[in-house]
Amino acid sequence: MAKFKISGVWKDSKNTITHYAFHEINETTTSRAEKVEKSEAVRRLQLAGNSAITWVWDYQNSFWKNGEEIEVVEGKFLRTKHNNKTIDNLSHLIDYDWLKF
Template sequence: MAKLANYFISGVWKDSNDNITHVLLHMVNDDNSFQYGVKTTESVAINLIKQRNTIKTITWGYPNWQIGASVTYVNSNNREYLRTVANATQKDNLDNAINMSSIRRD
């Protein structure tokens, strides 16, 4: 089986304006298993995409993880945002990722 992506995103942290500040990023192994997530800034994830890495979302669908959409980014009003589906919203839209905001950002 071909490698599905270089990284998966399973969760997000958002600020008070509902913008993503950090993501829970998992490195994908050659056999499509993946490593523990690492809290990473949104800008690091965007830079990984710019370096031609592929990122997909994953969601927990008991008893297994479900592979979601491909993640990309857009530049709007001099700010870059992570995206899964292009639309007119000028904000991040990884809405199906687990909201990790109750977990400390430190």
């Protein structure tokens, strides 16, 4: 059983999310970002007991804050719960395309 925070995304030339920035939550720390392909992100979150939330940068107060729970939709998309759209809607997170891993 693993818990994650997702802080950002990478997109292709068609503006489609291809990767997510995964941070594993431990008892006292949260890991640095790991660039995870979309299919692997879906696989991880489909494993029994695994969960994720968004991790959003609060620009006004200069710190990270926990966001919404994330769910897998149709076995291929990630979205936040309480969203009535069945689309990949994590594009509001930080765009890490400028960051090279």
